[in-house]
Amino acid sequence: MAVPPFDLRRQLETMGPALDQAVLEVLHSGQYIGGKVVARFESAFAGSVGTAHAVSCNSCTDALVLALRALEVGPGDEVITTAFSFFATAEAISAVGAQPVFVDVDPGSYLLDLDQAEAAIGPRTRALLPVHLFGRPLNMERCMAVAHRHGLKVVEDCAQAAGSRWASRPVGAWGDAGCFSFFPTKNLGAAGDGGCVTTNDPRLSQRMRELAVHGMAERYVHNTLGYNSRLDALQAAVLLVKLPHLPSLISARQRHAEAYGQALAHVNGLVLPSLPGMAGHSWNQFVVRIPGATAQVRDQVRAALQQQGINTIIYYPIPIHRQPAYRHLDYSAGSLPVTERLAGEVLSLPMFPELTVDQRGQVVDSLRLALGNVTAPLQGLSA
Numbered sequence: 001m002a003v004p005p006f007d008l009r010r011q012l013e014t015m016g017p018a019l020d021q022a023v024l025e026v027l028h029s030g031q032y033i034g035g036k037v038v039a040r041f042e043s044a045f046a047g048s049v050g051t052a053h054a055v056s057c058n059s060c061t062d063a064l065v066l067a068l069r070a071l072e073v074g075p076g077d078e079v080i081t082t083a084f085s086f087f088a089t090a091e092a093i094s095a096v097g098a099q100p101v102f103v104d105v106d107p108g109s110y111l112l113d114l115d116q117a118e119a120a121i122g123p124r125t126r127a128l129l130p131v132h133l134f135g136r137p138l139n140m141e142r143c144m145a146v147a148h149r150h151g152l153k154v155v156e157d158c159a160q161a162a163g164s165r166w167a168s169r170p171v172g173a174w175g176d177a178g179c180f181s182f183f184p185t186k187n188l189g190a191a192g193d194g195g196c197v198t199t200n201d202p203r204l205s206q207r208m209r210e211l212a213v214h215g216m217a218e219r220y221v222h223n224t225l226g227y228n229s230r231l232d233a234l235q236a237a238v239l240l241v242k243l244p245h246l247p248s249l250i251s252a253r254q255r256h257a258e259a260y261g262q263a264l265a266h267v268n269g270l271v272l273p274s275l276p277g278m279a280g281h282s283w284n285q286f287v288v289r290i291p292g293a294t295a296q297v298r299d300q301v302r303a304a305l306q307q308q309g310i311n312t313i314i315y316y317p318i319p320i321h322r323q324p325a326y327r328h329l330d331y332s333a334g335s336l337p338v339t340e341r342l343a344g345e346v347l348s349l350p351m352f353p354e355l356t357v358d359q360r361g362q363v364v365d366s367l368r369l370a371l372g373n374v375t376a377p378l379q380g381l382s383a
């Protein structure tokens, strides 16, 4: 039996009937854009994050753009962020005309190194854009302290972290804005694209709402150049069915993470996610590291797993600062050593709430076997 990296079928078995009904209701209502269902979802989502406002939109990429635009981050401004993330994190900064400034990540958490972020602050820096990568929450007390010391805005990229908390406050409720993705593989997945920005600032919320509908404040009066970025009513209906299940879906992810952690502890040639203080981790991904002099070791393990039917994914093989699209920013190889090293060593094991105990066992056994058969040189665990 093959183990996929992600599987929706079992979720559809349990939530299917409620989803069918919710979708059909919207279909027959004739209200496909905006309307009550979208408003209900926004208020439910804001409630779950604990913010006063939530502005839904087409994707997290758009959510980031809306937040940055509403904060008036633009040409001439710099935004400090991580290069160990999905491309959209930086793409959104560039899309508003600002420049991403990449700093390295912490080798234990793989998240934005706040000391390096603070050191990179210059006269043009306007905002910090941290990412709660893989569902792991960044230390937001420290992040906000850095921002306040320097008068910077904070936009949290919560795409992989719906349901994550730092110090018992949900991510997305710490910064000026929190940006979420409802892409199907994220913690709260729609049946297509979707996104949302959370904020406690009513003016920011209003500005983002305007920007999402062509900069339109009142009908056919356009205050500014905006976007067409909306969450479809059909997607809102799907999300309204799923949102109440989010805590139990995340508990299931946490159980898998704990079981993986126990079963894989002390396996030679493997570095597990560091666990201390991870109560608020939502485990969108369970990412192990296979240290080696080159990515060849990791790739060999991945291929061996594949042969045994275990499908893994590499998030992310090329860090953002080394992407062809950012060649003009001139980050040379070796400029962000931790990020670059992670890109060659990380491997995401199958992780989704409905993963079975059997599947988990299969992953563990296959991984042990694959690591035992590595021929390329491994590095010690101290790495």
Ligand SMILES: *Cc1c(COP(=O)(O)O)cnc(C)c1O
Pocket (backbone or CB within 6 Å): 058, 059, 060, 061, 062, 085, 086, 088, 089, 131, 133, 157, 159, 160, 180, 181, 182, 183, 193, 194, 195
């Ligand atoms: C998925 C993702 C995004 C983009 O989300 P979309 O909804 O697909 O636009 C942004 N940042 C991170 C870290 C992501 O994982």
